[in-house]
């Protein structure tokens with residue numbers, strides 16, 4: 001008798017636990033009824049949408065091929081991801097796909113519904129609704145996320161792309177503290193729009209090299225690097241205030257005085273884990289001109305490419321006095337590699353830039369590489385650093401490491417050897433960035449969740465891999481495994497560190513030791529902030545803080 005009733009009790013508790021362990025999906029008893037969705041739609045001024053994968057949306061919109069591959073076009077499609085493999089669900093067999101020109105279309109990892117928000121109130125209503133009904137939530141602005149964190153299977157999406165306000169002030173203050181010149185942008189504002197407005201206002205604002213990346217979306221939550229970070233610091237270092245809707249639906253103003261713990265976390269603690277950002281305020285600076293030097297360097301063997309990058313490593317401090325930023329992108333094909341170098345200088349003329357680059361390029365020629373297309377031009381900084389559009393609608397993954405200055409000083413040949421091994425191993429591209437050092441290191445005192453590895457880094461180096469829609473699931477898996485198991489470890493080895501770090505926004509979602517690699521010693525403090533502002537884990541993204549409590553889809557607690 002007794003053991004039987006224990007058994008019944010245990011079973012009842014188990015089924016209750018199971019019921020709340022997972023987010024409600026269509027068909028579940030707790031999933032909102034059509035009448036409840038309709039009431040939400042009224043609350044958000046009729047802005048609730050059904051979301052479909054971009055390939056399906058494009059059939060209805062009759063997209064041209066140029067539109068399919070345009071970041072500027074795709075940000076207007078609620079289900080679209082820049083790397084559209086993040087719309088597909090490869091975790092089920094057969095994969096749930098919706099490919100361009102495909103004959104079948106599955107929903108995959110694309111959210112079910114979205115709120116096309118134009119106000120904080122729309123987000124507040126949606127967040128309260130998602131919390132009340134135990135729904136899977138997603139937050140997206142541009143859909144640029146390289147780790148797929150802005151698309152979530154079975155979710156209600158808080159879509160912030162149309163929070164488009166931009167306003168400048170010469171006297172931003174919080175209480176009695178004055179910060180001077182600043183800009184406040186809605187979390188849907190892309191860099192292209194922000195730069196255009198800043199150019200008109202005669203201001204400079206730290207941002208990245210892209211058109212549609214949202215300054216107030218994932219960018220500063222990752223850290224936000226820029227070619228001008230060596231002069232002005234990371235974008236997160238320049239963020240003064242956020243407006244953010246947290247999981248209980250409250251709209252908070254977050255800065256160094258108000259909710260300083262959340263202000264700490266949202267600057268670098270990883271995107272998508274804290275709440276829905278409505279706007280961000282950045283420091284601005286007077287506009288200035290930049291001189292951009294470019295050259296292409298062609299090598300014809302792995303060993304020659306290795307020698308070229310050992311030379312680059314020895315010259316990497318040549319431009320420190322100018323605090324230059326540099327993109328050094330290597331594109332590899334069988335028997336031929338091309339390094340595309342772009343170096344951005346301030347207070348340097350075009351002819352001075354040629355002289356500053358000459359030692360490296362002379363060494364490149366001496367080892368038999370061909371130096372092509374050297375150019376130097378001077379123009380307003382924000383006219384040069386922005387992009388007209390971003391390539392989009394392709395499939396790809398990436399991985400990265402922050403390579404410390406000590407590795408460059410102590411072991412330039414080791415860096416060359418890692419490049420040689422990457423090229424010999426068939427890497428598609430290795431995208432190097434001098435976007436640290438200088439002010440990024442000097443800002444180590446700023447108390448934010450930016451991983452400390454940014455403060456000791458000299459470069460941020462990414463490996464990428466792409467495939468086209470003809471690749472089979474097995475081939476795609478092979479490409480991902482080569483990245484995670486072969487290419488990223490070569491970058492990790494390059495750092496000379498056993499606890500090497502990676503930039504959380506341009507990284508491999510399969511990083512095995514992601515807590516250390518993405519967050520370092522900040523993780524425990526991030527967990528504490530998460531417990532305070534999102535105690536029920538509404539905002540869960542893969543490799544985000546707290547995601548280890550959930551399955552890979554963030555659907556069920558482990």
Ligand SMILES: Cc1cc2nc3c(=O)[nH]c(=O)nc-3n(C[C@H](O)[C@H](O)[C@H](O)COP(=O)(O)OP(=O)(O)OC[C@H]3O[C@@H](n4cnc5c(N)ncnc54)[C@H](O)[C@@H]3O)c2cc1C
Nearest residue numbers: 141142143144145149208209210214217218225271272277
């Ligand atoms: C072409 C290109 C160029 C890039 N260049 C740079 C660069 O120069 N420097 C650099 O540092 N990075 C760069 N990145 C990486 C960029 O920082 C990340 O892709 C970033 O996550 C994009 O943020 P998003 O909001 O635009 O993208 P989304 O895909 O919309 O979102 C990214 C993440 O932020 C979250 N998020 C989005 N909106 C909000 C919001 N309103 N509130 C809270 N969370 C939100 C999402 O949940 C997701 O986790 C580049 C990316 C691309 C595609």
Ligand SMILES: *[C@@H]1O[C@H](CO)[C@@H](O)[C@H](O)[C@H]1NC(C)=O
Nearest residue numbers: 064065099100101468469470
């Ligand atoms: C889809 O069709 C368009 C138009 O014919 C073509 O340009 C594009 O390359 C096709 N895409 C794929 C993945 O086959």
Ligand SMILES: *[C@@H]1O[C@H](CO)[C@@H](O)[C@H](O)[C@H]1NC(C)=O
Nearest residue numbers: 049076077078116117118162
């Ligand atoms: C989202 O809202 C904006 C602003 O009102 C509007 O221009 C856009 O067409 C809407 N998008 C969709 C997919 O409904």
Ligand SMILES: *[C@@H]1O[C@H](CO)[C@@H](O)[C@H](O)[C@H]1NC(C)=O
Nearest residue numbers: 231288322323345346347348
């Ligand atoms: C460029 O020169 C101006 C004028 O001398 C100076 O104010 C500014 O700080 C310099 N900028 C950098 C990045 O050195």
Ligand SMILES: *[C@@H]1O[C@H](CO)[C@@H](O)[C@H](O)[C@H]1NC(C)=O
Nearest residue numbers: 294295296371372373374375
């Ligand atoms: C660079 O030079 C090569 C060889 O002279 C030429 O074919 C190529 O078009 C040039 N590229 C650019 C971007 O100018």
